Amino acid sequence: MSRASVGRYRWLSGTSFGLLLADLICNSLFLLFYHDTLITLLIYIIQDVCLVFSLILFFLALFSTSLSQAGLVGELVHKFQWCIIVAVMYLGLSLGFHSWSLEQQWQKPKVYIWAPGMVALFTVQRVVGGVHYYLYKRAILQLSNKEFYAKKLLLVASNIKETLIQIAQKTEPIVTSLAFLMLHLTFYGNLALKIWIQDLAEKNNIN
Structure with missing residues (x-):
């Protein structure tokens, strides 16, 4: 003190x-x-x-x-x-x-x-x-x-650390949801690409 x-x-x-x-x-x-x-x-x-x-x-x-x-x-x-x-x-x-x-x-x-x-x-x-x-x-x-x-610097650092942890905890569900959405988009995108390739191959066989 x-x-x-x-x-x-x-x-x-x-x-x-x-x-x-x-x-x-x-x-x-x-x-x-x-x-x-x-x-x-x-x-x-x-x-x-x-x-x-x-x-x-x-x-x-x-x-x-x-x-x-x-x-x-x-x-x-x-x-x-x-x-x-x-x-x-x-x-x-x-x-x-x-x-x-x-x-x-x-x-x-x-x-x-x-x-x-x-x-x-x-x-x-x-x-x-x-x-x-x-x-x-x-x-x-x-x-x-x-x-x-x-010492104030240590307290400020601790406060910043706790704030970052709280932000991470609050944003974790959002990040998880975005990752889940990207996974679904990738899966359905690949599926759509495969279907398009199959249709294109069938049209070529017919011709």
């Missing part, structure tokens, strides 16, 4: 872990200010912004690797698919819980309301949040592996 890559990775990983810590703090603080709608709204906004930026930084970390620059984006997405899926799920659950709880607070600001559905959504959001923390931290640490910053 080059010095530029090391510096970029340190900045991305440090900022990503800071956003995770901010999200964890917001999850812990909102219950203390649940009766204050404005403070709760501010905490929710900070938390949602942290989640969006953490997802953006993760994709920046993916696209800064040599694999993505060589065109192997599908390989990266497949390798970190669960991290991406859980991060999107956690963001969606957080937005849903924040919207529902704020709606309940604005309707009855002085009443501490926890409907059964809200309790279930809160529980699922917290469980998915724990899984998100684990997968996200593991993915950021995995991106420090040297295999993601290998």
Whole structure:
């Protein structure tokens, strides 16, 4: 890994872990200010912004690797698919819980309301949040592996090789069909030539 890559990775990983810590703090603080709608709204906004930026930084970390620059984006997405899926799920659950709880607070600001559905959504959001923390931290640490910053020429060559193999696999049925057609044309052409020669010989015998 080059010095530029090391510096970029340190900045991305440090900022990503800071956003995770901010999200964890917001999850812990909102219950203390649940009766204050404005403070709760501010905490929710900070938390949602942290989640969006953490997802953006993760994709920046993916696209800064040599694999993505060589065109192997599908390989990266497949390798970190669960991290991406859980991060999107956690963001969606957080937005849903924040919207529902704020709606309940604005309707009855002085009443501490926890409907059964809200309790279930809160529980699922917290469980998915724990899984998100684990997968996200593991993915950021995995991106420090040297295999993601290998020499670009080798990766480009590998990418070209795989592309040629895919093209060959896709065009193989077409080539086979053309060869089969040429074989049939040759067979029927020879048969027609033999019939023409026989007719010509029969005409000569008659004459």
